[in-house]
Amino acid sequence: MTPIVEVAGVTVRFGGLVALSDVSFAVRPGEIIGLIGPNGAGKTTLFSALVGLNRPDAGAIALDGQRIDGLRPHRIARLGMTKTFQNTALFPAMTLLDNVVTAAAVRLPLGAARALARDCLEKVGLGAAADTDIDDLTFPQKALGEVARSLATAPKVLLLDEVMAALTPNEMDAVVATLRELRDREGITLVIVEHHMRAIMRISERILALNFGQLIASGTPAEVSRDPQVVTAYLGQPDASHA
Numbered sequence: 001m002t003p004i005v006e007v008a009g010v011t012v013r014f015g016g017l018v019a020l021s022d023v024s025f026a027v028r029p030g031e032i033i034g035l036i037g038p039n040g041a042g043k044t045t046l047f048s049a050l051v052g053l054n055r056p057d058a059g060a061i062a063l064d065g066q067r068i069d070g071l072r073p074h075r076i077a078r079l080g081m082t083k084t085f086q087n088t089a090l091f092p093a094m095t096l097l098d099n100v101v102t103a104a105a106v107r108l109p110l111g112a113a114r115a116l117a118r119d120c121l122e123k124v125g126l127g128a129a130a131d132t133d134i135d136d137l138t139f140p141q142k143a144l145g146e147v148a149r150s151l152a153t154a155p156k157v158l159l160l161d162e163v164m165a166a167l168t169p170n171e172m173d174a175v176v177a178t179l180r181e182l183r184d185r186e187g188i189t190l191v192i193v194e195h196h197m198r199a200i201m202r203i204s205e206r207i208l209a210l211n212f213g214q215l216i217a218s219g220t221p222a223e224v225s226r227d228p229q230v231v232t233a234y235l236g237q238p239d240a241s242h243a
């Protein structure tokens with residue numbers, strides 16, 4: 001089967017800093033992948049390279065068999081891969097629906113954008129909260145609202161960069177259940193960055209671990225959590241599970 005995402009030898013440099021070094025992996029369609037690594041490991045940089053915000057200095061990226069490295073972000077979004085932004089909240093002083101409409105209206109006339117936005121909110125179980133102002137949403141609703149906003153580009157692959165960072169473990173479990181349902185129903189491939197180890201190990205079918213820009217482990221959650229290099233990387237950062 002053609003991988004939905006294939007990354008081959010990707011290197012990204014910022015001046016003298018090698019943020020990603022010769023990273024290679026493949027993702028199967030419909031898989032749920034957890035991407036872990038200490039602060040500064042290169043997780044967000046990898047997401048940015050995948051969606052065209054950083055151009056790799058070396059290597060190749062394919063989406064559904066088609067080379068996409070070097071393409072502009074809007075082209076890659078149209079081909080089916082999009083990411084949420086770490087630390088970028090929904091627009092305040094606006095309803096949840098209008099937030100999602102804003103994303104949908106990028107490629108659709110307003111009427112169709114509103115219909116699609118409602119549909120995206122239904123898909124994450126937020127249909128009833130459509131007319132609520134962002135400031136009045138709970139943290140789990142905000143997290144799922146960000147997912148809904150990303151769904152407005154009709155992605156095949158959705159990259160989630162710490163959307164659950166503000167949640168308690170119980171709230172995370174509920175959001176994780178919704179993400180799984182979304183994958184099961186829509187067949188969307190999910191790549192999830194989250195520092196909370198219990199949540200990421202529970203949701204993911206496979207884990208990729210980055211450290212100092214290098215892919216140090218790949219395997220099932222059980223395999224990766226006892227990988228000596230992963231254990232060492234996290235022992236250097238004892239607060240990783242709550243960062």
Ligand SMILES: Nc1ncnc2c1ncn2[C@@H]1O[C@H](COP(=O)(O)OP(=O)(O)OP(=O)(O)O)[C@@H](O)[C@H]1O
Nearest residue numbers: 014017019037038039040041042043044045046086
């Ligand atoms: N635009 C940039 N210019 C220069 N250096 C950058 C830039 N973006 C990231 N870096 C550096 O690249 C490295 C990887 O950063 P990145 O944000 O990808 O890490 P991360 O794994 O997402 O970390 P965190 O868990 O804290 O979000 C870090 O050393 C960071 O300082």
Ligand SMILES: [Mg+2]
Nearest residue numbers: 043044045086
């Ligand atoms: Mg990051």
